[in-house]
Amino acid sequence: MYLHGTSKINNSGHLEIGGVDVVDLAEKFGTPLYIVDEALVRQRAREYVQAFNETGLKFQVAYASKAFSVKAMCVLAEQENLSLDVVSDGELYTAIQAGFPAERIHFHGNNKTVEEINMALEVGIGCFVVDNFIELHMLNDLAAKKDKVVNVLLRITPGVEAHTHDYISTGQQDSKFGFDLGNGSAREAVIQANELPQINLLGVHSHIGSQIFEVEGFRMAVEKVTQFAVAVRDEFGILFTVINVGGGFGIRYTEEDAPLPISQYVHAIADAIKTNFTAADYAWPEIWVEPGRSMVGDAGTTLYTVGTSKNIPNVRKYLAVDGGMTDNPRPALYQSKYEAILANRANEEATEVVSIAGKCCESGDMLIWDLNLPEANSGDLLAVFCTGAYNYAMASNYNRIRRPAVVFVKDGQADLVVERESLDDIVCNDVIPARLQKSSLAK
Ligand SMILES: Cc1ncc(COP(=O)(O)O)c(C=O)c1O
């Protein structure tokens, strides 16, 4: 059994996270429950900041809030001196409501709306990561109406294919994101951005994919970006002062995963920047990164209550829990693998192999296939590890299932940061038009 961060098995044989017995958490907050190990999130943030401090480069570590965006997380990011990457008005609003400093917010997205851009202009965010020509001109026009000049990075697709799941590799040429480096559109974007009066071009952004375990892809991306920076300097005299290499740093979900220490990714990127820019006699730019998964992924644990089971002799035993693809769609989307234990009987020997099913009306609603566990009974607690990133963030109300609560645990204290949805929350946006109401139907 691999335990992340402050997780351990206590004297009662229960899983404990942040000094809190999860059996107590289940009693107090109910299940399913997302539990976030606050100390581990802070540790990850500090690993990034410390590693960058060692490089001597100017930097920003922008937490990719798409991984887990709630107000308490934005406060934590602020306290740890991170910047914030947002991709929608919802993520921006969450950050602003949490009091996150607007000037440290970077706005992403391949289809930002007029309303979203206006909102970002009004609150005065630090940087727009511009994805395409339509957005570039829209941003210039909207900024002109407010008499503002805005900082911009151009998102480019460097043509680097990360060795990861097809659906989450985004640096290759055939991608919906960004200006293509290979076909000249990135060059054209620089020319246009440079001519637009409200645009202050800082540099470029690239993101090669997610859950990446090697540094080679980042090195290659930096090399391509440097070549582009040099070409732009030599042709137009334009200098980039910021290079953003995105996120994608991998984490350990199961023993199959072998991520590198955060400092190794950081130093590889920094070294590549220094070497390439020095060789081109180019002043070192600031380096920005956007880690999401590696900031919060292994700090999250989802706690479920075991309900029913179905044994098909010589085939498989299914064990059903009170959540599923609604709180964790990743196994269904990406065939992602997770580790789990019986949290209230954590010291007991595994005696059988079971597959963990969710409660949705969907055969694909499986959380884990073939998990070794002690024989579980209804009422036992199952803890699934590494659910901090893209779980709450991607949760849905399919089957009108209520989204779970989220608690932060630290030093023996547990604090609710998101309340469990109520049945009233489920229907709160529903409207029955007058013509469908009972009185009109009766006519
Ligand atoms: C542009 C961009 N930045 C940052 C991230 C965060 O990636 P990760 O959570 O893998 O660090 C993503 C998602 O993959 C992204 O698309």
Ligand SMILES: N[C@@H](CCCC[NH3+])C(=O)O
């Ligand atoms: N949502 C994906 C990765 C994020 C992609 C964002 N660009 C996951 O759960 O792994």
